[in-house]
Amino acid sequence: MTKQMLLNAFDMNTVGHIQHGMWRHPRDESHRFGELSYWTGLARTLERGLFDGLFLADVLGVYDVYGGGPEAAIRNAVQVPLNDPMLLIPAMASVTQHLGFGVTCTTTYEPPFLFARRMSTLDALTRGRIGWNIVTGYLDSAARAMGLAVQVPHDERYDWADDYLDTVYRLWNASWDDDAVVMDRASGVFADPARIRRVQGVGRYAMDAMHLCAPTPQRTPLLYQAGASTRGRQFAAQHAECVFLNGTSKPQVATLVADLRAQALHPLKVFVGATVVVAASDSEAAEKFADYRHYASVEGALAHFSASTGIDFAKLDMDAPIPSAPGQSNQSNVEAVTTRAAQVWTKRRLIDSFILGSRQPPIVGGPQTVADALIAWMTEADVDGFNLSRTVMPECLEDFVNLVVPVLQERGVFKTEYTEGPLRQKLFGHPRLHPDHRGALRVS
């Protein structure tokens, strides 16, 4: 059988996520992000389109590098206001049966005992449809919000994250035996104490406790990771089951994918970011794209990109070469900028690359054109699927489900029904971590 495409919607509990300025479009409803019905409607659309998951991004601070303050981000609704992503999931799970949910949570700031219980609770309530996008945080504003003067350095954050993961693995996988809950009404024994034990935290996450939650369908949430730095890829090889990459060049992404697959100690699914503008025909799609583009915000895109790179683009001349970034910023994006700096990138060229309000160029066309483009990514870059960014909501996802999904199915690259079982079962064929995975602890 032809390799099957995986599809996640890529979203955030906010107004402007990736393509900035789209909230200004008269049909856009992203300002409804605080309403439950907005999210339950989205979940129903995605499940109708047999999407594998909804991937929810998050950050814990405001983008305040551009112009030396948060003003541009606030004006343009660039990921602010920003609500908690985890709390959307129970409502969406209650109106769906199969859709997965990948939620971004940071190892640097969430206490592991409390976090492990939240994820187990979600895994129970969703009947095994939870994924975790592991991040370590990269904003100075988040560090200050958490009471730190400055951020923990990049590579050290990943060292902490290794300890954090090893701690939550123990809570999820080594504290309760699968058969600990016996629920014997006659004898009055609900769970057998001999099959439950305390576990100890690792490294800086010293703790001593039994997990409070009984085993859930997946035990460990499906593990996503998106760090593209050298240390981030090393971390991904140890922990990630799914990797999320961004890139505009298929050969460059193919090289990165090959490196990730070679390093990984267990099977890996790779998702690449994509933005699609689709309509019934290529010409109608071009019209829709021109309409959307009218609302794109350069200031919003600059505010976002400045925070990602640590470079204040408000200070730069339009035609001066882009300097290298300071050390505290998001490493993967720093590397990207540095590469481009060697090609004499300028602020003017950067702004020209902000097509719909971000540096991610959209795939624009009728259903066949879009299907061709997506299939080419899978073939040429060896990715398994896509995290689809939103433009005008919810019509961009309705368009995709109505127009692109049927063509992908005709081409034989997309499922026509869901597989039963938890999210990991659907993607990898087994509900729990692969036995070779670092977190697949054996209970003594």
Add this chain to the structure above:
Amino acid sequence: MTKQMLLNAFDMNTVGHIQHGMWRHPRDESHRFGELSYWTGLARTLERGLFDGLFLADVLGVYDVYGGGPEAAIRNAVQVPLNDPMLLIPAMASVTQHLGFGVTCTTTYEPPFLFARRMSTLDALTRGRIGWNIVTGYLDSAARAMGLAVQVPHDERYDWADDYLDTVYRLWNASWDDDAVVMDRASGVFADPARIRRVQGVGRYAMDAMHLCAPTPQRTPLLYQAGASTRGRQFAAQHAECVFLNGTSKPQVATLVADLRAQALHPLKVFVGATVVVAASDSEAAEKFADYRHYASVEGALAHFSASTGIDFAKLDMDAPIPSAPGQSNQSNVEAVTTRAAQVWTKRRLIDSFILGSRQPPIVGGPQTVADALIAWMTEADVDGFNLSRTVMPECLEDFVNLVVPVLQERGVFKTEYTEGPLRQKLFGHPRLHPDHRGALRVS
């Protein structure tokens, strides 16, 4: 108009909450606590009965005092397994319009910046139906789970909590002006940076950040508090809008209520814990009670009470006087035990008081009898309403809604429809904190 009775269901994301052993009853469904449909069904029942709220308890550790370990708690499902309570709320909110949700979260272990965002997210998603039961934690097992060797001492935890509250008040009330979100599509301004500012944390909760969430209907969740110690009552006078008490003697509770109302700097609603076993007639209720009582667990009740008091009752002779408790345990219960010790309480007398699996004696009777008993509490102890503990689920709440609520309405002490607006509006007539409240910060 006669004073109107307030009603909360008192529950927990677990099998056994207060009346231990009830899970053994053949009709009990509390083992379904990991299923969304269990909770959405409960929420619909409560809203049908015009309940004001669902109050969700929580602890962050296991009860391991009795017998020197968690075995008795685990066997009897005494608040273990225990899932996160907050994550139940979005699903229940999506199937209701008016029901409030009070959720227990501890100031000692949740980082304030992350917690404030979670509560704002819930207040948005529920359209202002969120309450917070402020606790400081009292279990050594929770302290160890959070990486501490021992607990922070009782009164010091309340000092920390004062700083914590003052920090989250700033995030909720002083960071964004009411009119900060302008959403002007024409000018491209979503929010006005001049109407948003960073706030600073207080005391040990040093931080510097703008709140990430735009103003929500209540801004500050409705504030519940349940500490009955001297320091706890002092804290309640400063912060709590609703107080939750337990007590079996109306005159003693009346004294406590008078003290609380005298100390409080703002209007206060007082809820007392109650357990009701109701049927169509007094005699049928007596039969039902006898049936339920058959399943009550003495070991479960001892495991819970040992943890509450810090006394290992497994070590005590049946007829020896109960000693005073060590210092690390739940202060309010310690005081209760000490009082009783003066009356020469023994383990045997304690066990005799575990009528349905806890020390809370049930109100048993037909609808008129139950209504009489509840109204007597309101009249004689000056409480505003009740946190109703569960017995056999969900039938105990269905019985209450079907049988007791209509009688309370006939008596003119219970509403026949909900008031519109947020939870605080329904209870106090205004959606935001009272202007005299310590947290009602004025934006400069």
